[in-house]
Amino acid sequence: MANVLEVSDLSVHFATERGTIRAVDGASLRVAEGETLGLVGESGCGKSVLALSLLRLPPPPGRIVGGRIVFQGTDLMTLPEKRLRHFRGRGIGLVFQEPSAALDPVFTVGSQIAEGLIVHKMMSRAEARAEAVRLMNVVRIPDAGRRVHDYPHQLSGGMLQRVMIAIALACRPALLVADEPTTALDVTIQADILDLLRQLKDEYRLSLLLISHNLGVVAETADRVAVMYAGRIVEEAPVRDLFAAPKHPYTEGLLRSVPRLGEPARSSDGGRRRLPAIEGSVPDLTRLPGGCSFHPRCPDVLSECRTRDPRLRPLTAAGGDPAARQVACFKHHDPDGRPR
Amino acid sequence: MSPPGRQPLLEVRDLRKHFPIRRGLLSRVSGWVRAVDGVSIDIFPGETLALVGESGSGKTTAGRCILRLMEPTAGAVRFDGQDLLALGPRDLRRMRRHLQVIFQDPYASLNPRMRVGTIVREPLDIHRVGRNRAERDAMTRGLLERVGLDASAMRRYPHEFSGGQRQRIGVARAIALRPRLIIADEPVSSLDVSVQAQVINLMLDLQEEYGVAYLFIAHDLAVVERIADRVAVMYLGRIVELGTRQEIFKNPLHPYTRALLQAIPIPDPTRARERTVLRGELPSPAAPPPGCRFHTRCPVVFEPCATLDPPLVEVAPGHWAACHLVPGPAGGASRP
Numbered sequence: 001m002a003n004v005l006e007v008s009d010l011s012v013h014f015a016t017e018r019g020t021i022r023a024v025d026g027a028s029l030r031v032a033e034g035e036t037l038g039l040v041g042e043s044g045c046g047k048s049v050l051a052l053s054l055l056r057l058p059p060p061p062g063r064i065v066g067g068r069i070v071f072q073g074t075d076l077m078t079l080p081e082k083r084l085r086h087f088r089g090r091g092i093g094l095v096f097q098e099p100s101a102a103l104d105p106v107f108t109v110g111s112q113i114a115e116g117l118i119v120h121k122m123m124s125r126a127e128a129r130a131e132a133v134r135l136m137n138v139v140r141i142p143d144a145g146r147r148v149h150d151y152p153h154q155l156s157g158g159m160l161q162r163v164m165i166a167i168a169l170a171c172r173p174a175l176l177v178a179d180e181p182t183t184a185l186d187v188t189i190q191a192d193i194l195d196l197l198r199q200l201k202d203e204y205r206l207s208l209l210l211i212s213h214n215l216g217v218v219a220e221t222a223d224r225v226a227v228m229y230a231g232r233i234v235e236e237a238p239v240r241d242l243f244a245a246p247k248h249p250y251t252e253g254l255l256r257s258v259p260r261l262g263e264p265a266r267s268s269d270g271g272r273r274r275l276p277a278i279e280g281s282v283p284d285l286t287r288l289p290g291g292c293s294f295h296p297r298c299p300d301v302l303s304e305c306r307t308r309d310p311r312l313r314p315l316t317a318a319g320g321d322p323a324a325r326q327v328a329c330f331k332h333h334d335p336d337g338r339p340r
Numbered sequence: 341m342s343p344p345g346r347q348p349l350l351e352v353r354d355l356r357k358h359f360p361i362r363r364g365l366l367s368r369v370s371g372w373v374r375a376v377d378g379v380s381i382d383i384f385p386g387e388t389l390a391l392v393g394e395s396g397s398g399k400t401t402a403g404r405c406i407l408r409l410m411e412p413t414a415g416a417v418r419f420d421g422q423d424l425l426a427l428g429p430r431d432l433r434r435m436r437r438h439l440q441v442i443f444q445d446p447y448a449s450l451n452p453r454m455r456v457g458t459i460v461r462e463p464l465d466i467h468r469v470g471r472n473r474a475e476r477d478a479m480t481r482g483l484l485e486r487v488g489l490d491a492s493a494m495r496r497y498p499h500e501f502s503g504g505q506r507q508r509i510g511v512a513r514a515i516a517l518r519p520r521l522i523i524a525d526e527p528v529s530s531l532d533v534s535v536q537a538q539v540i541n542l543m544l545d546l547q548e549e550y551g552v553a554y555l556f557i558a559h560d561l562a563v564v565e566r567i568a569d570r571v572a573v574m575y576l577g578r579i580v581e582l583g584t585r586q587e588i589f590k591n592p593l594h595p596y597t598r599a600l601l602q603a604i605p606i607p608d609p610t611r612a613r614e615r616t617v618l619r620g621e622l623p624s625p626a627a628p629p630p631g632c633r634f635h636t637r638c639p640v641v642f643e644p645c646a647t648l649d650p651p652l653v654e655v656a657p658g659h660w661a662a663c664h665l666v667p668g669p670a671g672g673a674s675r676p
């Protein structure tokens with residue numbers, strides 16, 4: 001299957017008074033046509049900065065300092081600004097965590113959906129208005145004909161997120177990037193929105209890059225998963241393989257520490273069962289430790305982990321497609337890239 | 341509502357908090373937000389009662405009213421038999437020794453201009469615990485060590501700590517006076533999963549050590565299942581179901597509790613979900629639907645729901661639910 005998006009060795013840095021924040025630090029990932037790639041990782045690991053940088057719009061003062069971004073065969077990194085604009089909205093649609101921050105409070109939601117249609121699709125005002133109502137029906141906003149006239153503050157968080165999805169869909173993108181689209185919502189509303197995204201993906205033959213720190217959301221929605229830690233992708237695998245047998249010690253720890261429904265709260269002797277935690281905390285991105293960024297918290301640390309930097313490499317033991325599973329860890333490769 | 345033979349530590353009866361909605365130049369009251377609208381719960385010594393429900397259902401407001409961080413509109417709150425709502429400021433302050441709080445946001449809840457040592461020592465100072473400052477400093481060091489922080493943390497400021505560490509500072513402060521009840525309002529919701537477990541484990545350990553009771557306000561039911569003894573489910577200002585952890589998770593009776601449990605995404609891609617997706621939005625507590633408040637979203641709504649408000653009845657010993665579909669009260673007990 002062809003890849004809609006290929007990102008290699010992307011680095012995005014922020015120059016601040018405290019030093020250089022290496023928010024994205026040599027990250028590589030790909031999204032195949034029609035698939036959902038889940039991008040997981042803890043707060044501050046660089047997921048949102050990576051997403052915004054796909055269209056070369058990192059939040060200021062962020063700068064893309066290296067890497068390649070290929071979208072449908074076009075290298076976006078070398079593209080002149082003018083031609084890049086074509087891809088914003090039309091090629092790649094974005095949906096964010098905080099819809100209320102992304103929408104303009106002084107315009108009706110209908111006119112905000114219509115705007116992209118008028119600019120990119122040269123629709124007339126009336127056409128765009130009709131299309132906005134249709135899109136609001138598609139994203140299951142009840143009573144859409146009346147609600148197009150509503151202002152953002154008149155809608156609930158769940159409804160605003162549907163409006164954001166409608167805006168992203170308006171210009172028929174090939175790739176939808178959804179950055180924590182349900183994190184601010186209640187679980188019952190989240191279930192409804194995820195259901196909607198899955199349905200739209202099939203109907204519109206979309207590829208989806210779904211960013212979330214919720215492993216449950218990713219398990220239910222993604223085909224493949226990329227795990228990010230301190231600006232890097234440390235593991236990448238088909239969703240079932242990753243959850244069945246995580247290879248990176250960080251992924252292992254992350255999966256273990258998620259509380260799951262149906263697990264007993266007490267052990268056989270009647271005592272409280274403790275939840276497995278990953279000791280320590282996420283590193284400061286201005287003072288990343290030398291070697292592997294995870295080594296200070298890693299239970300399996302080797303001597304080379306303190307000095308050498310593991311790269312994302314195929315896991316040959318996986319069999320079949322050599323690119324199917326990748327991991328950046330010296331447990332699986334030696335520093336010269338040979339499998340262990 | 342109480343297992344017989346034990347004396348509750350905290351008794352909350354028919355608690356209500358209505359916020360006025362003001363409109364216009366004269367700030368005329370044009371309506372009321374019924375944030376908490378008749379909540380009754382008991383908490384027993386050393387137990388964890390989890391209070392769960394969607395955003396806006398009134399969990400935080402209920403917690404704040406119990407602590408008298410805000411005055412309830414109506415109802416009764418008794419702590420250890422004493423009527424908290426009748427206490428004057430001095431008695432209330434004395435009572436607060438036994439009743440502490442941990443907030444959701446570890447960034448907003450610690451004073452940024454105070455050193456961590458001062459933050460944790462403050463309750464000891466206020467209640468004049470120990471003979472002198474040196475003794476209180478020693479206690480503070482012990483508290484910080486107890487929550488897994490180095491004593492050098494005393495001289496540092498909150499912003500120098502990660503979210504998980506800040507939350508542990510909040511815990512150290514809350515346990516300083518060995519309270520008998522801690523109201524923890526979403527204490528781990530803002531933390532990453534890998535550090536969430538550190539704080540939950542700490543809370544569990546402290547409970548075993550000191551026998552402290554928790555009112556644990558949360559929306560993550562997977563966390564609740566691990567730490568709660570009993571669970572109260574709230575919807576639009578009311579308790580709609582209450583029972584032991586086993587009952588609520590194995591035998592949920594209210595359609596809202598069931599939907600809440602089904603909606604949780606499961607971190608296991610091999611398991612197909614069977615899920616009733618709730619359509620519609622949470623109605624506003626300023627205009628709760630007539631009849632059963634859940635009827636506008638209920639997947640099994642039937643004829644009486646739109647007009648008759650179902651009472652919270654004891655369906656099985658210790659298991660209460662407010663729904664027209666659940667069988668009548670076991671012993672005829674029914675709370676108005």
Ligand SMILES: Nc1ncnc2c1ncn2[C@@H]1O[C@H](COP(=O)(O)OP(=O)(O)OP(=O)(O)O)[C@@H](O)[C@H]1O
Nearest residue numbers: 014023042043044045046047048049059060061285
């Ligand atoms: N405008 C900015 N200026 C300076 N630093 C920034 C800026 N935006 C992001 N960063 C830093 O870049 C890093 C990555 O941030 P990013 O928002 O991508 O994280 P994330 O993985 O999306 O986290 P979350 O799960 O909390 O959304 C963080 O350390 C953050 O502090």
Ligand SMILES: Nc1ncnc2c1ncn2[C@@H]1O[C@H](COP(=O)(O)OP(=O)(O)OP(=O)(O)O)[C@@H](O)[C@H]1O
Nearest residue numbers: 359373375393394395396397398399400401402625
């Ligand atoms: N000071 C206030 N004035 C007016 N309305 C308020 C006030 N505080 C809370 N409310 C309203 O009361 C209702 C209950 O709010 P509360 O914060 O108790 O809910 P919650 O269950 O804690 O929600 P969350 O899960 O989002 O924390 C909401 O509709 C809220 O808007």
Ligand SMILES: [Mg+2]
Nearest residue numbers: 047048049179
């Ligand atoms: Mg983000």
Ligand SMILES: [Mg+2]
Nearest residue numbers: 399400401525
């Ligand atoms: Mg709250």
